[in-house]
Amino acid sequence: MSATDRPSPQVPPEDGRGWQREYWRKNLQLMIALLAVWFVVSFLAGIVFVEQLNTVVINGFPLGFWFAQQGSIYVFVVLIFVYALRMDRLDDEYGVSERDDEGSRL
């Protein structure tokens, strides 16, 4: 979803605030996608559909119970790191990453 609608990677858009709107839109897209996963593993798998999922038992764990007391927590951790890594890329792409005087990341 990244580069198709941008003119060229070598020439960053300089038209006033156009790049800002684009950066912000991509940030929001990523955020909404990750929050959707957050909602599915905890509220849907762990609570709303827990009884249906519990009919599947893996290694002693009814699946719905496992999502509620284990799985959702693992997914939460992964979601935050995915967000941080993707935002590093986005910041670089738009030249808004924070750098010290030598140009290395803060």
Add this chain to the structure above:
Amino acid sequence: MSEIQLWTTVFVVLSFGTYFFIAWRSRVSDTEGFYVAGHGVPAVANGAALAADWMSAASFISMAGLIAFLGYDGAYYLMGWTGGYVLLALLLAPYLRKFGKYTVPDFMGDRYSQTTRAFAAFAAIFVSFTYVAGQMRGVGIVFSRFLESSIEVGVVVGITVVLFYAVLGGMKGITWVQVAQYTVLIFAYLIPAVAIAQRLSGIPVPQIGFGQIMQELDQLQQQLGFSLYSDPFTSTSQLDVFLVTLSLMVGTAGLPHVIVRFYTARSVRAARYTAGWALLFIALLYTTAPAIAVFAKTNLIQDVANQPIDELPGWVDNWDDAGLITINDLNGDGIIQPNEAFDADGEIDVDRDIMVLANPEIAGLPAPIVGLVAAGGLAAAMSTAAGLLIVIASSVAHDVYYKMMRPNATERQQLRVSRLTMAGAVVISGFFGIFPPGYVAQTVAFAFGFAAASFFPAIVLGIFWKRCNAAGAIAGLVTGLSITAFYIIAVVYGGMTPWATISPSGFGAVGMLVNLAVTVGVSLATKPPPEHMQELIESIRYPAAVRRTTEAGRQ
């Protein structure tokens, strides 16, 4: 002195000595260092500090025990107290770090108005005091059980230690001490859990091994005529589990002592990673807790249910002496018939807190491990207390004294006021630890509901919706808080029948939705915020102050 007391003393003295040493090395003399550790803590260390900040005596001592008696329904603690970090990382942390001041009221004041600042400062102080009293109590309980001193002595020793390192080092000292405290508490939690998992299930990973033990536990509970441990919604309704989970998540993301941790990060990027590391460190304990709950419940049922009172194992007597287990042979047959909740309506009443503290004894682990658990409980309680104290001190000294009363106060004056505030807050919370108000348990529900229904919508809308104005934010805060406070007070103290089975701790989610709706409605009906406000919001959305066009593009 028993072997357990000896080892407890060794671990407590060693860990306290480490904390003193670290605090002395990181003492500070400027307000930036005192409030936010100079905005200079690396992400991994900041994450560990936040994890220690977050995991209180309640997480360490009480949570597994509560889950053991809730079964599946205990999931609302597990998901609720971890899922909030996703909200923090994606919705709040990077933007508050870019904003880059000292406190949560700072953001509310700059984004909205001075009135909102005052309101937020009051809310931050109130929520933090509610919490800190519970931590001091936890310190007292650990001292009294493991060192057989009185709770009063425990509390006094605890507050003296916290006072020393918090006043000396401010946020910088607290941060590095919290990193050490996280290390102590996670080892203290995991070592006994791994040993018990190995013994019961043959698998040294509690997260994996408790599945098969839970099947045994389901059978045991069925034989006693109880509902299955893994069955959902046995203690409350599905709607209530949903709302309590949501309230705890949103409340977590609105707690001032958690949010302030993102100001201590080195950069916007570090703030994002801080959330990730913090949740990883927290998840180590939070995925182990449900395993401990199953192991402890299984051991408990096997050891006491339908057993003759004369033949109970030794650990039951120890905790009976401490007043945390009460046996009452109601039908006089000399055999214990527990009720499902293991409370005073049955023949054995088990305090939830002993499930973690007694676990090593129940499983017959050696004395050094028991001592380590005691040191871990103290680390959990003291690290959280210190984090809360800095919020109280910065709210009073920075937001009220400097920003509202004396805008031209010098650095020295501000520091003096914050140190004095902190000392005063420590003494007051110590007092509450010794003479706890009867409603500590309920006030926790209050604190989360308060944070969910007040700070969270105002901060999120303040970042993501430029049209949101002060009138809307204040109207939302007041209605969200009033309806939440009304509901909690009416149900807990007034005996009101809950609406649609919603428990008081689940109502924060409703309050938050009301707050959101009112904020949006009132903002749209009144004038948009001024131009410079739009600039402020625009500026916090992009990490770097200056765009580096030469380095843009993907090499």
